[in-house]
Amino acid sequence: MLIGLPKGLMYWKYGITVRTFLEELGLEYIVSPDTNRDILDRGVNTCVDDACLPVKVFHGHVDWLKDRCDLIITPRIMKVTEREFICPKFCGIIEMLKNSITGLPKLTEMPLNMVTREDLLRWFMSIGKSMGCNRKSILQAYEKAIGAYRDMEKGYDDSGYEYKVALIGHPYNIYDDYCNMNLRRKLNRLGVGVITEEKVDKSVIEEKVTSLFKRPFWSFAKNSYGASIALYEQGTIDGIIYISSFACGIDSIVIEIIKDYIGDFPFMVLKIDEHTGEAGVDTRIEAFCDMLERRNLNEDKCSESGKHLHSC
Numbered sequence: 001m002l003i004g005l006p007k008g009l010m011y012w013k014y015g016i017t018v019r020t021f022l023e024e025l026g027l028e029y030i031v032s033p034d035t036n037r038d039i040l041d042r043g044v045n046t047c048v049d050d051a052c053l054p055v056k057v058f059h060g061h062v063d064w065l066k067d068r069c070d071l072i073i074t075p076r077i078m079k080v081t082e083r084e085f086i087c088p089k090f091c092g093i094i095e096m097l098k099n100s101i102t103g104l105p106k107l108t109e110m111p112l113n114m115v116t117r118e119d120l121l122r123w124f125m126s127i128g129k130s131m132g133c134n135r136k137s138i139l140q141a142y143e144k145a146i147g148a149y150r151d152m153e154k155g156y157d158d159s160g161y162e163y164k165v166a167l168i169g170h171p172y173n174i175y176d177d178y179c180n181m182n183l184r185r186k187l188n189r190l191g192v193g194v195i196t197e198e199k200v201d202k203s204v205i206e207e208k209v210t211s212l213f214k215r216p217f218w219s220f221a222k223n224s225y226g227a228s229i230a231l232y233e234q235g236t237i238d239g240i241i242y243i244s245s246f247a248c249g250i251d252s253i254v255i256e257i258i259k260d261y262i263g264d265f266p267f268m269v270l271k272i273d274e275h276t277g278e279a280g281v282d283t284r285i286e287a288f289c290d291m292l293e294r295r296n297l298n299e300d301k302c303s304e305s306g307k308h309l310h311s312c
């Protein structure tokens with residue numbers, strides 16, 4: 001039996017865990033290619049119109065895999081942390097796929113809770129058992145998979161650039177270079193390095209969200225807000241770029257509460273969907289980087305004359 005892994009949504013965060021698990025069990029698998037025009041078109045043609053870009057892209061990856069494997073791993077992620085929730089599209093992704101794509105092979109439907117190790121193990125156990133593996137080998141493969149996730153290098157923290165910005169957003173927007181149009185590479189070429197939320201300690205993120213009127217109950221919202229505020233307060237970044245999916249409810253709220261907190265600190269929102277043109281993105285990035293430079297020059301002048309930046 002050949003297993004298919006769609007390279008979309010949380011593959012960008014947990015792909016290595018699932019791959020290690022399958023390899024340890026000696027199971028054959030195929031990963032869909034990096035997102036490209038063909039995958040995007042498949043997603044746009046199959047998925048409902050009003051879904052966000054990442055969900056359409058995921059449909060594209062599943063559509064690419066459907067005739068190439070016997071089972072597709074489609075995690076129905078319900079929860080990643082206690083007292084928090086994940087976007088409902090993750091819980092309903094299997095129903096979306098089944099209603100949109102014809103001729104699908106078997107999909108994994110078991111809900112995936114990631115709060116405790118027991119929750120996680122239950123999900124891996126169900127995958128392993130459906131492949132005919134025994135409990136002992138599944139347990140060993142699971143331990144290796146968790147170890148691989150723990151040991152992998154997570155996030156970006158560029159050094160050696162004149163400026164640095166926090167790149168904030170969902171992992172599938174930050175790490176899928178086709179969807180974000182190689183944003184990191186473009187920024188690097190303009191002399192701007194990036195840092196992502198994974199480089200901020202989890203305890204610091206938890207502490208930053210305590211200043212909010214109400215603790216965010218979306219895990220994505222908590223991480224994006226907490227990391228943005230922590231990096232801003234540390235004074236180690238010159239600006240924040242938020243990559244947001246068009247029609248994402250979580251993004252629309254988080255963006256506003258970040259803006260509220262940081263005031264006139266440089267902040268740019270890049271909204272992406274299947275219609276986003278690369279030329280427009282390039283222009284906006286260049287303008288943002290120019291602004292960082294001008295701001296820096298102003299700050300230098302202000303500090304020379306002893307004035308505060310806002311009064312310059």
Ligand code: SF4
Pocket residue numbers: 052053054055087088089090170220245247248249250251
């Ligand atoms: S969190 Fe936003 S971008 Fe992610 S799947 Fe949900 S709606 Fe789409």
